[in-house]
Amino acid sequence: MKKDFINIQDFSEQELLKLIELISVMKKAYKERVLPDLLHKYTLTMLFLGSSLRTRMSFEVAMTSLGGHALYIKPGDIHLGKKESIEDTAIVMSSLCDGILIRSPNYKDISEIAKYSSTPVLNGMADDSNHPTQVLCDVFTMFEKTGKIKGINLSFVGDTSDGFGVIGRDLMLICSKLGINFNCASPKEYCAEDSYIEIIQENAKLSGAQIVLNDDPKEVVGNADFLTCDAFTWYGFEEETKKRLSVFMPKYQVNSDLLKLAPSDCKFLHCLPANRGEEVTSEVVDCDQSIVFAQAENRLHTELALCAAFLAGNESIVQLEQIQQKNKYDDQIIRIIRSLHTS
Numbered sequence: 001m002k003k004d005f006i007n008i009q010d011f012s013e014q015e016l017l018k019l020i021e022l023i024s025v026m027k028k029a030y031k032e033r034v035l036p037d038l039l040h041k042y043t044l045t046m047l048f049l050g051s052s053l054r055t056r057m058s059f060e061v062a063m064t065s066l067g068g069h070a071l072y073i074k075p076g077d078i079h080l081g082k083k084e085s086i087e088d089t090a091i092v093m094s095s096l097c098d099g100i101l102i103r104s105p106n107y108k109d110i111s112e113i114a115k116y117s118s119t120p121v122l123n124g125m126a127d128d129s130n131h132p133t134q135v136l137c138d139v140f141t142m143f144e145k146t147g148k149i150k151g152i153n154l155s156f157v158g159d160t161s162d163g164f165g166v167i168g169r170d171l172m173l174i175c176s177k178l179g180i181n182f183n184c185a186s187p188k189e190y191c192a193e194d195s196y197i198e199i200i201q202e203n204a205k206l207s208g209a210q211i212v213l214n215d216d217p218k219e220v221v222g223n224a225d226f227l228t229c230d231a232f233t234w235y236g237f238e239e240e241t242k243k244r245l246s247v248f249m250p251k252y253q254v255n256s257d258l259l260k261l262a263p264s265d266c267k268f269l270h271c272l273p274a275n276r277g278e279e280v281t282s283e284v285v286d287c288d289q290s291i292v293f294a295q296a297e298n299r300l301h302t303e304l305a306l307c308a309a310f311l312a313g314n315e316s317i318v319q320l321e322q323i324q325q326k327n328k329y330d331d332q333i334i335r336i337i338r339s340l341h342t343s
Contacts, residue, residue, distance in 0.1 A: 002117075002118065002119060002120050003120060003310060004114045004117075004120055004121040004122070004123075004310070005120070005121075005122045005123060005132060005133075005306055005309075005310055006110050006111060006114050006121060006122070006123040006132065007111075007123070007130060007132060008130070008132050008135065008136075008170060008173050008174045008177060009173060009177075009199070009203075011177070012177075012343070013177055013178055013179070013206070013207055014343070015340065015343050016136070016139075016174070016177055016178060017149070017178070018336055018339055018340055018343070019136060019305055019306070019309060019340070020136070020139060020140050020143055020149070021336055022305040022308065022309060022333070022336045022337070022340075023136075023137075023140045023298075023301050023302050023304070023305040024140070024143075024144070025305075025329055025332045025333055025336065026301055026304040026305045026308065026333070027298070027301035027304075028329060029327070029329040029333070030065060030300070030301060030304060032327075032329075034327040034328075034329060035065050035066060035304070036066070036067075036320050036323075036327075036330055036333065037066065037067030038066050038067065038308050038312045038316050038317075038320060038333070039063060039066040039067050039068030039098075039307060039308070039311055039312060039316065040066075040067035040068065040316070041067070041068070041069075042063070042066075042067075042068035042069070042098040042099070042311055042312075042316075043063075043068060043069045043070075043071055043096075043097040043098055043099075044059065044063050044068065044069070044070045044071070044097065044098065044099045044100070044101055044122075044307065044311065045071045045073065045093055045096070045097040045099070045100050045101070046059055046060070046070050046071060046072045046073065046101045046102075046124070047073045047078070047080075047093070047100060047101065047102045047103070047104075047113075048072070048073065048074055048075055048102075048103045048124070049075055049080060049102070049103060049104045049105060049109070050075055050103055050104070050105060050125075050127060051075065052103055052124070052125075053273070054272065054296055054299045055101075055103060055124045055125060055133065055134075055299070056072065057300075058299040058300045058302070058303040059101055059122075059124070059303045059307070060072065061300055061303075062300060062303035062304045062306075062307050063307060065304060066304065066307055066308060068098075068307070068311075070101075071097065080104070080109055081109070086109065086112040086113060086116070087112070087115075087116045089113070090112070090113045090114075090115070090116035090117045091116055091117075091118070093113075093117065094116075094117040094118040094119040095118065097119060098119055098311055098313075099119050099120045099121070099122065099307070099310065099311040100113060100117055100119060100120070100121045100122070101121075101122045101124045102121065102122075102123065102124055103124035103125045103126075104125075104126055104127070105126075105127045105128060106126060106127070106128055106129075107123075107126035107128060107129035107130065109126075110123050110126050119311075120310040120311055122306060122307075122310060125166070126166070127166065128163045128164075128166070129163075129166065129169075130166060130169065130170040130173075131166050131167060131170050131271070132170060132174075133299070133302060133303065133306060134167065134170070134271050134299070135167070135170045135171050135173070135174045136174065136302055136306075137295065137298045137299050137301075137302040138171065138174075138228070138269060138271070138295065139174055139175075139178060139180070140298055140301070140302060141269065141291065141294065141295045141298050142154065142180075142225070142226055142269075144298070145226075145267060145291065146225060149178050149179065149180060150178065150179035150180070150207070150208065151179065151180075151181065152180045152181065152225050152226065153180075153181045153183065153223050153224050153225045153226070154171065154175060154180055154181065154182055154183070154224070154225065154226045154227075154228065155183045155184070155185075155220045155221045155224035155226070155227045155228070155262070156168050156171055156172070156182065156183070156184045156185070156220075156227075156228055156229065157184075157185045157186075157217045157220070157221075157227070157228075157229045157252050157254055157258070157279075158185075158186065158190075158229045158230050158232065158248070158252055158279060159186060159187075159190045159230065159232065159248075160172065160184060160186045160190070160191055160192040161186070161189075161190040161191060161192065161193075162192070162193055162196065164190070164234075165186070165190065165192065165230070166230070167228075167230040167271055168184065168186065168192075168230060169192060169196065171228070172184065172192065172200055172211065173199075173200065173203070175209055175211070176199075176200045176201070176203035176204045176207060176209050176211060177203050177207055177209075178207060178209070179207035179208045179209045180209055181209055181210040181211075181212075182209065182210075182211050182212070183212045183214070183220035183221075183223075183224065184211075184212065184213050184214065184220060185214050185215060185216055185217040185219065185220045185252065186213070186215065186252075187215060187247050187248065187251075187252065188215055189247065190244075190247065190248075191213065191215070192213070197211075197213070217251065217252055217254075217258055218258070218261055221258060221259075221261050221262040221266075222261060222262070222263075223263065224262045224263065224266045225263075225265075225266060225267070226266065226267050226268070226269055227254065227258075227259065227262055227266055227267070227268050227269070228268070228269035228270060228271075229252075229254045229270065229279045229280055230270070230271060230279060231273075231274070231275050231278070231279055232244050232245060232248040232249070232252070232275070232278050232279050233245065233275065233278065245278070248278075248279070249278065252279070253278065253279060253280065253281065254268070254279065254280045254281070254284055255280070255281045255283065255284060256281065256283050256284060256287075259284055259287070259289065265289075266289060267289055267290070267291050268280075268284055268285075268287070268289050268290040268291065268292065269291060269292060269295055270285065270290075270292045270295070271295070272292060272295075272296055274292070308333065308337060309336075309337055309340050312337060314341075317334055317337060317338065320333070320334055321334055
């Protein structure tokens, strides 16, 4: 039965940990140029209803690196749900490819595609809801730097409101699943709603995560292993810009003064693109504590793992098992993917 990657809430702590383990193995194999052709002659349709740099490039390179092909459908090529129903589009697209990646302004579109698609669907970002590939990458990046996941202290400063605070909300969600302590500072008018916090706290009871919500950035950075933020304003929402900046600036800007309140070994993360001078200063983005570009590179290794885990069929895994001279990573890749298929 096909499995989609569209919402972190759909996955258990153990499944997410297996994916992070797979990212680690895939990164090592990629760096040594020994990735298996798990997706030989596979095609991933990449449907983008908005512009993208990291998501498009990372998935396209990932598919090529695994022996497959990525078919890019750019914004405007199709008008989803307009000339043809989403159901019909999903059925047709999935009959012509081995998987679908979609970036959409609306999570509803992604969930509808997943509902009717006969092949796995990957969420490349829902502008109004979540960005699961990004936050999985972020956790891997933190794991890579610390050697642990449970008990990491992550501080987020910015928007966590419904419909706009995409990164903050999804980071809060994955932290609550994995036992990562999430310390958040959001303005009261741009804070996650009570119904969402209830879901987060239920997850946290199981994982042991401590979720702290505040409206003062200075109060949430004191024990941070990692500090992160996201854009206050977005292209296409110019009418909101003045209002939002009046709330967020300068109190919620991550600058050198705020970073100095964190431990000296605290690392700065940002999903990029960064509006330098708004949510974060160039001084912070470019400082020695910043790991934003290592984080951006890890999008590739995250997508390698996601494509392998969700697209590779049993026949591809069997073929890899039967190779006489396997490299040192092949057995690890097989083991992790098989465990994900059976979970």
